[in-house]
Amino acid sequence: MNVSVRPSTTRVSGALKDIWRSDPFLIRARQLVDLTLPDLQSLRAVIEAEATVKRRRDLVLEGYECSKLYFIKEGFAARYKLLRNGKRQIVNFVLPGDIVGMPGSFLDRAANSVIAVSDMTLQICALEAFVGLCCRQPKFGLVLSWLAAQEAAHYAEHIIDVGRRTPVERLAHLLLEIHSRLALVGLADEFAFNLPFTQEMMSDALGLSVPHLNRTLAHLRAEGLIAINGRRVEILDRKALELLAHFQPIQSGRIPLSEALAVN
Amino acid sequence: MNVSVRPSTTRVSGALKDIWRSDPFLIRARQLVDLTLPDLQSLRAVIEAEATVKRRRDLVLEGYECSKLYFIKEGFAARYKLLRNGKRQIVNFVLPGDIVGMPGSFLDRAANSVIAVSDMTLQICALEAFVGLCCRQPKFGLVLSWLAAQEAAHYAEHIIDVGRRTPVERLAHLLLEIHSRLALVGLADEFAFNLPFTQEMMSDALGLSVPHLNRTLAHLRAEGLIAINGRRVEILDRKALELLAHFQPIQSGRIPLSEALAVN
DNA sequence: CATCCTTATTGATCCAGATTATAAAAATGA
DNA sequence: TCATTTTTATAATCTGGATCAATAAGGATG
Known part of the structure; x- marks a missing residue:
């Protein structure tokens, strides 16, 4: 893989509060379960290194075996597949707080490639180490399942996009999805965000x-639903946009751990 | 929900061997981890009822909260979404051995509906009960993650189908996918299987x-790649079909549990 | 500052696949 | 058993979006 790795420096500097807030994976995990300080420590123990990946480098290559998990700290990526005829389909966009290697590492061989769309920093964890963690702290196995389910739900919406939504609807839906996912990890304002992807990627x-994506984008602007300056996207009429896109946010409830223990 | 429930009769009749082989969920789980007799028993303890659902009944309705898992024993279903304009997109087909409620129950509200395509029998399990089981036996949490990852991988291929594959390629891919998933739980011959879905569903x-799906199907027949009589699909030229579809089977490796314990 | 490369924008043509319509065959159920 | 509904099959028309092409506008790089 095209990454420069450096040993994981578990800096204990910075107030602890910041750590909970600044690590996007922790933010997402804590939406699902309560995490204690010991949890945090055992999670850290399992990270073997932090790495940076440069723009345009492949994080994962289709067809190769790969038994690492990458927790994305910063930067953006795209999971894609190249077809024989040269066409490319992007399966999903990877944002901070996502785990790369989720479907990939679980299979014999990765089914898609993942390319960095910007410079990235990520934390590497061996699959076996994470499985070990899950055995000691079943909580983490459940978090993994829940995140996988969230991802599947996003994939499902993407299938609907591409299968039955019209081009405008698709684009509106994509923008709303990206916005809400960024917002989830504190990377978007209420009505605006920085779109990290080019029109080619979105198409x-x-x-x-x-060309058609460009025209469709122009259409959304002309209708006054969004405004764009540079990378900045502003949502001008969220209600109309959501209606157009058949958008409903994907939010998972908490994992019913306490209830489960009560039953137990 | 439109199901007729009867209390779970844990019949201990029939040789034990049969149970391992006849329950499609057990077959799939055992492809991922070793299961012991006590595992089997705790799994059973968590099933609260067995139910039958009639053809054309909805198992899950979009927008409703639902906190059950359904383990499919027999029969087929389709996960779909209806759009405002009356179009329907089927997100995936549900086969024996699949779990329904996987993305659904994990979210606040189900994102899609699931309709029974044939009469079905399934086992019901409360989400909290399953979470409890995962806490006692982390193995099951991992199985859940792995199955979710497999499902995500299938969704990814489906996105590629609909986004960038040509109609013939899509159809070829769908047929191969269904065949391999049926084969996984012992419901297909090496080169033939019963297709449980109508052309409308596939389209x-x-x-x-x-009409176009029908033409495309005719095309595959004319090319001598497949043969169809009634519901029976025969794969005449698997190599050519796989090439056409860019098909690569989705098979997950085993969960590295022992390795994890060694590290531990 | 000049050049190159990537990204965005716009226009003209054309075809794959939607749409609509109709009929035959098969499955369902009363 | 026959009537009704589903499912398959096929043909004719029409259109949305691909494709091809060309340009403009940024951004990066030396």
Whole structure:
């Protein structure tokens, strides 16, 4: 893999509060279960290194075996597949707080490649180490399941996008999805965000040609639903946009751990 | 929900061997981890009832909260979403051995509906009970993650189908996927299987119109790749079909439990 | 500051696949 | 058993979005 690895420096500097808030994976995990300080420590113990990956480098290559999990701290990536005829389909966009290697590492061989869309920093964890953690702290296995389910739910919406939504609807849906996922880890304002993807990437995600995606984007602007300056996207009429896109946010409830223990 | 429930009769009749082989969920779980007799028993303890659902009944309704897991023993279903304009997108087909409620129950409210495509029998398990089981036996939490990852991998292929594959390629891919998933739980011959879905369902899965799906099917037959009599599909030229579809089987490796314990 | 490369924008043509319509065959159920 | 509904099959028309092409506008790089 094209990464520069450096040993995991578990800096204990910085107030502890910051750690809970600044690590996007912790933010997402804590939406699902309560995490204690010991939990945090055993999670850290399992991280073997922190790495940086440069823009345009592949994080994962299709067809290769890979038994690592990458927790994305910063930066963006795209999971994609190249077809024989040269076409590319982007399966999903990877944002901070996501885990790369989730479907991939669980299979014999990765089913898709993942390319860094910006410079990234991520934490590496061996699959066996994480499985070990799950055995000691079943909580983490459940978090993994829940995150996988969230991801599946996003994939499902993507299938609907590409299968039955019109181009405008698809694009509106993509923008809303990205916005809500960024917001989940504190990377978006209420009505605006920085879109880290080019029109080409979005067209490859939505199964459209670049010119048509461009036209569709222009259409959304003309209708006054969004505004764009540079990378900044502003949502001008969220209600209309959501209606157009058939958008409903994907939010998972908490893992019913205490209830389970009560039953137990 | 439109099901007729009867209390779970844990019949201990029949040789034990049969149970391992006849329950499709056990078959799939055992592809991932070793299961002991006590494991089997604690799994059973968590099943609260067995139910039958009639053809065309909805198992899950979009937008409703639902905190049950359904382990499919027999029969087929389709996970779908209806759009405002009346179009339907089928997100995936549910086969014996699958768990329904996986993304659904983990979210606040189900994101799609699931309709029974044939009469079905399934086992019901409360989400909290299963979470409890995972706490006592972390193994099951991992199985859940792995199954979710497999499902996500299938969804990813489906996105590629609908986004960038041509109609023939899509259809070829769908047929191969169904065949391999059926084979996984012992419901298909090496080169033939019973297709439980109508052309309308397949067109709704692949984002095509019914007439065009029909033509495409005719095309595959004309090319001598498959043969169809009634519901029976025969794969005449598997190599060519796989090439056409860019098909690569999704098979997950085993969960590295022993390795994890060694590290531990 | 000049050049190169990536990204965005716009226009013209054309075809794959949707849509609509109709009929035959098969499954369902009363 | 026959009537009704589903499911398959096929043909004719029409259109949305791909494709091809060309340009403009940024951004990076030396």
